[in-house]
Amino acid sequence: MAGENRLQIRQACFGGGWVPKWWCVCLSAKLCLDRSFGTPIPSTRCPMVVRMTSILKILPKIPALxxxxxxxxxxxxxxxxTPQGILGFDKLQHLIAYLVLAATASFWFSPAQREFHRLRTLFLLVFxxxxxxxxxxxxxxxxxxxDCNVWDWIADTIGAFLGAGAALLADRYIFRKQSSTV
Structure with a gap:
């Protein structure tokens, strides 16, 4: 039985190599090592998997921040x-800044939310x-x-709408492309 468990653990971890009892690198496996006893546990309860999952949830939020x-x-x-030319136009600068903000903020929503609730996601991002x-x-x-200018806010809102729309369209295109290759 112990040899069978060890074989399951080796198959579950990356590369099939041995993982010490005090460390777990099974990020996508169904089995991981219990840190104290070395017995197999589901990866959803493994502290290392939970920690890595938390980090992977935070990373996409950093660009918007x-x-x-x-x-x-x-x-x-x-x-x-102020730069010369068309980029020196104040409203265009506002539009670009909020376009980028809405596009990066779209990563705060799950892929399922962005795919199946596009209008709600678009509204929330713009809002x-x-x-x-x-x-x-x-x-x-x-x-x-x-100064406080309502026209700047309108440019911000238009930029947010364009950025959110572009992000959701790109997401839809990428999702379709991934679905067709699978």
Whole structure:
């Protein structure tokens, strides 16, 4: 029986190699080692799998948080250098910033949510990004040299709609492509 368990554990872990009793690397296996006894346990109860799953849930959320921090930092500046040409147009800068925000915020939703509830996801992404746009404009009201402008908020909302729509269309295209290859 013990040899049979050891064989199951070796087959379940990556590469079929031996895993010490105190460590588990079975990220996608159905069996893992109990850290204290070395007996097989379901991977859903393995502390290492749970920890890695938590990390993998957090990673896709980081880009949206970085975009939010970048927008907040730029909004806190009294004056910003303006690029030449069409990118110097203030409303286009707002549109691009919130397009990127909504596109990166789409990763906060599960793939199933993005696939099967597209309109609800689109509405939530636009609503949340637009609400952040309102808070950003109120924040700019208190920054010397900046002002609160409803047209900036409209540009933010249009950018959020375009970004959320583009992210969901790309997600749909990728999902279809993966479904056709399987």
């Amino acid at each position: 970085l975009v939010v921090a970048g927008i907040w930092f730029l909004s806190s500046q009294s004056s910003l250098p 949340i990004s637009s609400l952040y746009g309102v808070s950003d404009e109120v924040h700019q009201f208190f920054v010397p040299g900046r």
